[in-house]
Amino acid sequence: MSVTAPQGFRAAGITAGLKPSGKSDLALVVNDGPARHAAAVFTSNRVEAAPVTWSRVAVGDGRLDAVVLNSGGANACTGAQGFADTHRTAELVADALGISSGDLAVCSTGLIGELLPMDKIEAAVPQLVSQLGQAGGDAAAQAIMTTDTVPKQAAAARDGWSVGGMAKGAGMLAPALATMLVVVTTDAVVDAATLQDVLRAATSTTFDRIDSDGCQSTNDTVLLLASGASGVPVSREALTEAVTEVCASLARQLIADAEGAKHDIAIEIRTAASESDALTVARAIARNNLFKCAIFGDDPNWGRIVAAVGTTDAVFEPQQLDVSVNGVQVCRACGVGDDRSLVDLSGREVHVVVDLHAGSETATVWTNDLTHDYVHENSAYST
Amino acid sequence: MSVTAPQGFRAAGITAGLKPSGKSDLALVVNDGPARHAAAVFTSNRVEAAPVTWSRVAVGDGRLDAVVLNSGGANACTGAQGFADTHRTAELVADALGISSGDLAVCSTGLIGELLPMDKIEAAVPQLVSQLGQAGGDAAAQAIMTTDTVPKQAAAARDGWSVGGMAKGAGMLAPALATMLVVVTTDAVVDAATLQDVLRAATSTTFDRIDSDGCQSTNDTVLLLASGASGVPVSREALTEAVTEVCASLARQLIADAEGAKHDIAIEIRTAASESDALTVARAIARNNLFKCAIFGDDPNWGRIVAAVGTTDAVFEPQQLDVSVNGVQVCRACGVGDDRSLVDLSGREVHVVVDLHAGSETATVWTNDLTHDYVHENSAYST
Numbered sequence: 180m181s182v183t184a185p186q187g188f189r190a191a192g193i194t195a196g197l198k199p200s201g202k203s204d205l206a207l208v209v210n211d212g213p214a215r216h217a218a219a220v221f222t223s224n225r226v227e228a229a230p231v232t233w234s235r236v237a238v239g240d241g242r243l244d245a246v247v248l249n250s251g252g253a254n255a256c257t258g259a260q261g262f263a264d265t266h267r268t269a270e271l272v273a274d275a276l277g278i279s280s281g282d283l284a285v286c287s288t289g290l291i292g293e294l295l296p297m298d299k300i301e302a303a304v305p306q307l308v309s310q311l312g313q314a315g316g317d318a319a320a321q322a323i324m325t326t327d328t329v330p331k332q333a334a335a336a337r338d339g340w341s342v343g344g345m346a347k348g349a350g351m352l353a354p355a356l357a358t359m360l361v362v363v364t365t366d367a368v369v370d371a372a373t374l375q376d377v378l379r380a381a382t383s384t385t386f387d388r389i390d391s392d393g394c395q396s397t398n399d400t401v402l403l404l405a406s407g408a409s410g411v412p413v414s415r416e417a418l419t420e421a422v423t424e425v426c427a428s429l430a431r432q433l434i435a436d437a438e439g440a441k442h443d444i445a446i447e448i449r450t451a452a453s454e455s456d457a458l459t460v461a462r463a464i465a466r467n468n469l470f471k472c473a474i475f476g477d478d479p480n481w482g483r484i485v486a487a488v489g490t491t492d493a494v495f496e497p498q499q500l501d502v503s504v505n506g507v508q509v510c511r512a513c514g515v516g517d518d519r520s521l522v523d524l525s526g527r528e529v530h531v532v533v534d535l536h537a538g539s540e541t542a543t544v545w546t547n548d549l550t551h552d553y554v555h556e557n558s559a560y561s562t
Numbered sequence: 563m564s565v566t567a568p569q570g571f572r573a574a575g576i577t578a579g580l581k582p583s584g585k586s587d588l589a590l591v592v593n594d595g596p597a598r599h600a601a602a603v604f605t606s607n608r609v610e611a612a613p614v615t616w617s618r619v620a621v622g623d624g625r626l627d628a629v630v631l632n633s634g635g636a637n638a639c640t641g642a643q644g645f646a647d648t649h650r651t652a653e654l655v656a657d658a659l660g661i662s663s664g665d666l667a668v669c670s671t672g673l674i675g676e677l678l679p680m681d682k683i684e685a686a687v688p689q690l691v692s693q694l695g696q697a698g699g700d701a702a703a704q705a706i707m708t709t710d711t712v713p714k715q716a717a718a719a720r721d722g723w724s725v726g727g728m729a730k731g732a733g734m735l736a737p738a739l740a741t742m743l744v745v746v747t748t749d750a751v752v753d754a755a756t757l758q759d760v761l762r763a764a765t766s767t768t769f770d771r772i773d774s775d776g777c778q779s780t781n782d783t784v785l786l787l788a789s790g791a792s793g794v795p796v797s798r799e800a801l802t803e804a805v806t807e808v809c810a811s812l813a814r815q816l817i818a819d820a821e822g823a824k825h826d827i828a829i830e831i832r833t834a835a836s837e838s839d840a841l842t843v844a845r846a847i848a849r850n851n852l853f854k855c856a857i858f859g860d861d862p863n864w865g866r867i868v869a870a871v872g873t874t875d876a877v878f879e880p881q882q883l884d885v886s887v888n889g890v891q892v893c894r895a896c897g898v899g900d901d902r903s904l905v906d907l908s909g910r911e912v913h914v915v916v917d918l919h920a921g922s923e924t925a926t927v928w929t930n931d932l933t934h935d936y937v938h939e940n941s942a943y944s945t
Contacts, residue, residue: 223873224869224872224873225872225873225874225880226868226869226871226872226880226883226896227872227880253865255865255869256864256865256868256893256896256897256898257897257898258881258895258896258897258898261897290865291863291864291865291866291868291869292864292865292893292897292898293898294898396869397865397868397869397872468851468932468936468940469940472936472937472939472940472941473940473941475937475941476940476941478941480674481639481674481675482636482638482639482673482674482675482780483674485609485639485674485780486607486609486638486674486779486780488608488609489607489608489609489610489780490606490607490608491608497608497609497610498641500609509675510639510675512641513609513639513641514639514640514641514643514644514675515639515640515641515675515676515677549851549937549941550937550941551934551937551938553851553855553937554855554858554932554933554934554936554937555934556855557851557852557855557856557859558855558856558858558859558861558932558933
C-alpha cells in the first residue's frame with residue numbers, strides 16, 4: 180500500500196528540521212529501473228513555486244530517476260534565491276545518489292513566501308539517502324504531511340505487476356490540482372508517451388474532481404514513475420484502469436482528511452447535455468459557501484443548491500431542475516418536493532444528485548462542508 | 563436619509579406575521595408623482611424568484627407606481643403557485659391603492675422553497691396602506707431586514723432635489739447582485755430612458771463591486787423610482803453622481819453588516835491592462851476562502867493573495883506582482899517584501915493593494931473576512 184509496493188522502487192522519510200514540530204519533513208523516492216520513464220501533471224496556477232518550475236523541465240524528457248519532497252516550506256514566491264535553492268537541493272540529492280540532477284524532480288509544500296533553510300536540507304541528505312529501502316514507503320508518506328492528520332497511500336495489485344501511490348493535501352484542493360503532492364509508481368513495462376496519456380486520463384477523473392475549498396495552490400504536482408521491474412508489458416487500458424484506481428483512492432482520502440470537514444459530499448450531476456456542463460454545475464455547488472455551511476449544520480437547504488446551479492451557463496431549463504439529498508427528492512421541477520425533514524444527514528457521507536434534464540451525460544465532484552474548524556485552522560495558523 | 567427623503571414618496575412598514583420572530587416584515591413604497599418613471603436591475607441568476615419574474619414585466623414599460631416588499635420568505639423555487647401568490651399580492655396592494663397591478667413591483671426575501679402565507683399578507687394589506695406616510699421610510703427599511711443587524715438607508719441632497727434609498731442584505735452578496743433588495747427614490751425631473759442608464763451606471767460601480775461570499779441570490783432587485791416632484795430638471799451626469807453616492811453608501815453598509823464579518827476588506831487592483839482585468843483579479847481574491855480566513859486571524863498571509871491572482875487569466879507577469887496590506891508592501895516582485903509583522907490588522911477596515919504592472923487601469927472590490935460567526939449563522943439557521 181505504498182510507493183514501494185511495485186518492484187524497482189526504494190523510499191525514505193526523515194526529519195531534517197524544517198518543521199517547528201520536529202516531525203519528519205524530507206522524503207525521497209528512487210526508481211531503480213531498469214526503466215525510468217516518468218509522467219507529470221502540475222498546477223495550472225500561473226504563480227508557480229520554484230520546485231514546479233524545476234520539475235517541469237526535469238520531467239520534460241520523460242525520464243526521472245528520483246523525486247525529493249519536503250514539507251515545512253513551499254518555496255513559492257521566493258524569487259531567484261528560491262529557484263537556486265531548488266536547484267541546490269536537486270544537486271545535493273543527485274550527487275548522493277550518483278545520478279544527474281536533471282533526472283530528479285523536487286516537490287515542496289508548506290508556507291508560501293519563505294526561503295527554505297538550506298543548511299538543514301544539506302545536512303540531512305546523507306541520512307535521507309542512507310535510509311532508502313523497500314520498506315521506506317510509509318516513512319516517505321509521513322514526511323510529506325502538512326495539515327494532513329493521516330498519511331495517504333494506496334496500491335492496486337495486478338497479475339505480476341502493480342501500482343502504488345502516496346499523496347498529501349488537506350486544503351487548497353481544487354480543480355486543476357491544489358496543495359497536493361502525489362507520487363504514483365508502477366513496475367509495469369510501458370513507454371514514456373503512454374505513461375503521460377495514462378496519467379492525464381487518471382487525474383482528469385480523480386484529482387481534478389475534488390474541490391475542498393476552491394483554492395488552487397502554487398505547488399501541485401502529480402508524478403507517475405515506471406520502473407518496468409515486473410517485466411510485464413501492460414496495455415494502456417489496463418494501466419489506466421489501475422492508475423485511476425490508485426488515484427481515486429488517494430483523492431478520496433484527501434477529501435476525507437480535508438481541513439475541518441465533518442461531511443464528505445459527492446455532488447452528482449445527471450442528465451447533462453455534456454460532461455463539461457455536468458462538471459461546471461457540480462463545481463458551482465461545491466464552491467458555494469452557503470451550501471457548504473448548510474451541510475455542516477445538517478440542513479438539506481436545497482434552495483442554496485438550485486441558486487448555485489442558476490449561476491452557471493450550463494444547458495438546462497430552470498423550471499425542470501430536480502434535486503435529491505441522500506435519496507430524498509427535496510426539489511421537484513424547481514419547486515418544493517418531498518419533506519426536507521426526511522433527509523438523514525447524520526452520517527459522514529452526503530450524496531447530492533441534481534438532474535438537469537438536458538441530455539445523458541453525468542459527472543461527480545467530491546467536496547466537503549465548511550466548518551468552524553476550517554475557519555479555525557486557516558485563521559489561526561499560517562499555512 | 564430614507565426613501566421618503568425626496569418629495570413625492572410615501573412609505574410604510576408593518577408586521578404581517580411572516581417572520582417567526584414577530585418583527586416587521588411587510589413594506590410599501592408609493593410614488594405619488596407627478597411622474598412615475600422607474601428603472602430596475604435584477605439578479606442574473608437563471609433560477610429567479612417569482613417576484614423577480616413579475617417585477618421584470620411590471621417595470622418593462624418604464625413605469626412603477628409602487629413597490630411592495632416582504633421579508634420572511636423569498637418565494638423562490640415555488641413553482642406556479644409561487645407566481646400566483648406574487649400576482650395575488652400585487653393585486654391586493656394595487657386594489658387598496660387604486661392603481662393597476664401592472665404598475666406595482668414585488669420584492670421578496672427569506673428562505674427559498676417555501677410558499678408565502680397568503681392569508682397573512684391579505685389580512686395585512688389594509689393596515690399597510692393605512693400606515694403610508696412621508697415619515698414611513700424608516701419603518702419600510704426595518705421591515706425588509708432578514709439577517710441584517712441594522713437597517714440600511716442613505717440620502718443625497720442637492721439644490722432643490724434629492725435622492726434617497728434603502729437596502730437589505732447581509733450574505734449572498736456577489737457581483738451581478740445578491741440577496742439584496744434596494745429601493746432608490748428621487749424627486750428629480752428625468753425621463754425613463756435616462757433613468758435606466760443612470761441606474762446601470764450607478765450599480766456597476768457599487769453593488770456590482772461588493773462580494774461578501776461569492777453566492778448569488780435568486781431575488782436581487784434594485785429599483786429606482788423618480789417622482790419629478792421637485793420640478794427640477796436634472797442632467798444625466800448630475801443624477802448619476804447623486805444616485806451613485808446613495809448606492810455606494812448602501813453598498814458599503816451592506817458589507818459592513820455582512821454575516822459574521824470582523825473585517826471589511828477593500829481589494830484594490832492597480833496598473834491593470836483593463837478595468838475588466840482589475841475586476842477579475844479583485845474578485846478572485848475576494849472569493850478565496852483561505853485569504854478570507856487569514857484576515858479573520860489578523861494574518862497578512864500574502865501567499866494566499868498571489869495564489870489567488872495566479873488562478874486568473876488577467877494580463878500580468880507573475881514575477882512582477884506587488885502586494886501591500888494596510889500600507890506595508892509584504893510582497894515585492896512576487897517575492898518576500900517588507901516584514902509581514904509590520905502590518906497592523908487590528909482595525910475593522912483592511913486595504914489590500916495589488917499592482918499588476920500591466921497597464922494603467924484600476925478597480926476596487928469590497929469583501930469581508932470568513933469567520934466562525936459566518937459559518938455559525940449559515941449552518942445553524944435556514945435562510
